[in-house]
Amino acid sequence: MVVLTLVVVLLTSGVAKLRDRRATRDAFTALRVPGVVPAEPGAAALPWVEVVTAALLLAAPAAWLVPVAVVVLLLMLAYTALVARAMTFDEPVTCSCFGGIGRHDVGARTLARNVLLTGLAGAALWYALGDGSVPAALAALDRDGWWAVAAAAAACAVAGLVVGTPQAVVPLPTEDAELLDYERQAIPYGALSLTGGRTVTLAELSATQARLLVVLNPHCGPCVRTAELLDDWAARLAPAVGVVAVYPDAASATSAVGHSADLAAWEPELNVRRVFSVAAPAAVLLGADGFLAGGPVEGEAEVAGFVAEVLAEVDESPAPAE
Template sequence: MSILMAAPILQSMALLVSGIAKLGDRRGTQDAMVSLRLPLRRVHPLIASVLPGLEIVLALMVWVPLVPLQVVLGEIALLLMLAYLVIIARALTFEEKVSCSCFGSLSAPTVSKATLARNVLLSALAALTLVAAATGTMSETLVRTPLLLLVQVLVLAGTILLTVLVVAGTQSEDDEEEAAAVARSRSTGPTAPAAPADPSGASAVGPDPAGPSADGGHAAGPGTVLDADDELLDYERTPIPAAVLQRADGSLVTLRRLTADRAALLVFVSEGCGPCERALDRMPGWISELGPFLQVIAVVKRPIGQLFPGTLERVGEQVLHDPDFIARTALDANGTPSAVLLGADGLLAGGPVRGGDEVIQFVEEILEQIREAQADGELASPSI
């Protein structure tokens, strides 16, 4: 098999898979661009919409047996691969790890040296594809020996598929064990109980007090107000763990002391993380609307004095530092963004939830519960 023909075949497969994966995960592509600190954030949605189609067109149209067209598409593909390579290489210089979603939801999210090596290989394939197009090898093969080309495609596709299946097979047992461990830990921890309906935590309202049911639904939906005698209080609320957070002045506060008088919603975020930035964008609104009823606090990985000005503008004084991830680990809120609701009664009151969409939905449901409780007269409106 000619290496000049193997290169465009492999490049087309990679571009086709990448384009199709991005079609189903445009939000992930936008988050990745934010995480990779790409400029012109306002045009990210447009790029996320155009990029999948571009990759698919490059993957398919390069096989039209017209040398000038193949050369132009080959040049575009090479420039695209080189741009990806530069972006990934730059991301490796960041202090914090970022995610790229280069192949949509199919790729490993964390940028690493392996990601860089993959992009170097893709750039090399793009260069060889351009050579194959410019020398007429691709066009000649398409016209004279299409059946041989089809065999090459099938052989390479089969080899890739077999490799994927073998790798997946070797990881399946580990994945099952990890999933079982997570399930066991969640069965003994908090589910997704209610948010306090007042700062004292005497009663509660929340998104889903009973947590998920066996069929993936919920035992109780939004809008439920819980009293002490309510049958819906059958979920397990666990004590707030012994962990500390750090204030801007360097002093430490335990989670229990933090919530001694008022419940607290902790939103764990990492600067530069795409989904975290979406949560941070909503923090001013959350602080304003939830502030009269409970504390809304951004919990960050870096010391507060090292935060970007844009982060401080959004969270104001409602920010605490989590040294060595002590609190996040204790609350099982691994990953960012994530959120946990701490009750004023010394017990966990909701979460943990993980993921950008999940955190936003979690907070929005708390807001909805409070609005409904106010409308029903069960919760006094804050004095103005």
């Protein structure tokens, strides 16, 4: 059952990665995988490594199971080491370890899961060293044993259907409904440090101009792609709305790439993302009247859609009289 459990995990992970290749590539960025493993070819090959390894675990005879089990153990050790290392990073890390179905913040739970999988891989290697194999074990099953395998397979199938079932699409509200439902709130207290060294509150920042805050992390695939759009957004929103890229610390703000340096700022003690309860990438629009004008929204597609709405509003606004 240990080997079969690893087969299910590796197969689920590999298929999920194949279905969401971008998420796999983003995981390489988020986990800062060392350059000895090139990101693009590594992200492309990893799902197939997992799928092929799962198939070999299932079909390999006893003589071949040992090297396959060694590969699985090394793979799990590498995953565990990357997660443990990511937990020491200054900014929170989101890892798509299971493609689109496994995207979550890296933390103690992620590490515990990987340690458990490493232990299972070690047990599989011990089983292989004892001349064990899945084909031999299946051949020795009696009727009750086959019923147990069938029940386990059915449970896995049900779990796969539950995990893979798409969420129901909720109809988008009409524009009038959005306006009625959105209750404007005062800009909460928060502070940003600007690249010139000055620290301002969010209310002070937006006192003379509406501000679009875009919350980013430096080692985050969706954030990197969002950052590359900021200069265009800033040019199209000016002068009605100013764009500010909010990074977690001074080092990431001053070394930010993909957009103009003067758009970057950083938040002491992650106060902005905490007050709005968002993870990067995210966006919120601060009004020049001291109230929130839109958002917050979270996620790459959601931020892009939100900015598109803001751009549409700006384009429709009458030009100021000269």
